[in-house]
Amino acid sequence: MIAACWIWLHYSNKRLPSPRPPAAPIAQATQVVAEPRPAPARVLPQTAPAVAPTPPPQTTAPPKNEVARTEVFPRPVRDVFEAQLALARQGISPGSLDGFMGPQTRAALRAFQRKEHLFPTGALDPDTEDHLLLAAPPYTTYTITTNDLARLQPLSPTWLGKSRQTALDYETILEMVAEKGHAYPSFIRRLNPSVDWTRIVAGTTVRLPDIAYTNGNAKAAFATISLSGKVLEAFGANTNLLAHFPCSIAQRVEKRPVGELHVAVIVPNPDYTFKPELFPESPEAWQLKTRLIISPGPNNPVGVAWIGLDKAGYGIHGTPSPEQVGRTESHGCFRLANWNAEYLLKLAWIGMPVYVEP
Secondary structure, eight states: OOOOOOBOOOOOOOOOBOOOOOOOOOOOSSOOOOOOOOOOSSOOOTTSOOBOOOOOOOOOOOOTTOOOGGGOSSEEOOSHHHHHHHHHHTTBOOSSBOSSOOHHHHHHHHHHHHHTTOOOOSSOOHHHHHHOEEOSOSEEEEEOOHHHHHHOOOOOSSHHHHHTSSOOOOSSHHHHHHHHTTBOHHHHHHHOTTOOTTSOOTTOEEEEEOOOOOOOOSOOSEEEEETTTTEEEEEOTTSOEEEEEEOBOBSSGGGOOOEEEEEEEEEESOOEEEOGGGOTTOHHHHHOOSOEEEOOSTTSTTTTEEEEESSTTOEEEOOSOGGGTTTSOBSSSEEOOHHHHHHHHHHOOTTOEEEEEO
């Protein structure tokens, strides 16, 4: 069981007439007089007008010295969304994908620029565009299954109700596919304007960002957490950047530990122990006289991953509200989007140093 901090819960074709020879003169009663002319290649019946077949869709062939941009990868990114996607595929997370240039995207661009020895402007400038390449098509499709639908369940609004659930799984298909695409639910809606999210059935196909983090087999040498930047970064043995994630920190300054900590425990898909004494602001906590065990799941208070630190009550973990990471604050722990917390599990090891900086 994980005795963890709770997060602070508070985006014409015109039909062209077929080429036909000029119409023959109207026949007299006894004889047809016609000008000699070449026979047409094909004689169509005179009882109906000839109609040209509908031409196939037109495509524009690229110039001889240029290959079609949409078909060749890798290629430079074209817009903010593609920049976010290319960064995230390298483990440099701009937060939930939304296609807008916000502070978390700028922070991710600066991390990438430092990694590539570019001036860290935080802007999608020409030098960055030359280095930030999209290695594969940006979108994929996902087909909803009966298993996906079977996972859905309402989330109780109370601690006692949560403790009675068999799992704290997804409430909606939109929530589930948004996490698969590392994206805001509103962005997934924009990608799928014809989908009625209230009537999803098995076999429904949706469009998602095609994102998969790089192989996490290599272990990190250490991690840093910037309290002022609200960023967690993991580095390799040669101080090469392996991961960059937005991170929520403690609301109260006295609960922000500064200095060297170490990973003490690593738990995928953890449960959570609710301790009423840690939530004095909760009227329900005042009434509860016992601790509660909350089942695992993506809507568990610590999400789908727990990396405990060697300071009592502190850890790095996921969250049921990835869109709020780096924008709201916690009771003391370091909170990441579920997909980033899962990736960090692969990089971390027992004893790994974690340096918390002001």
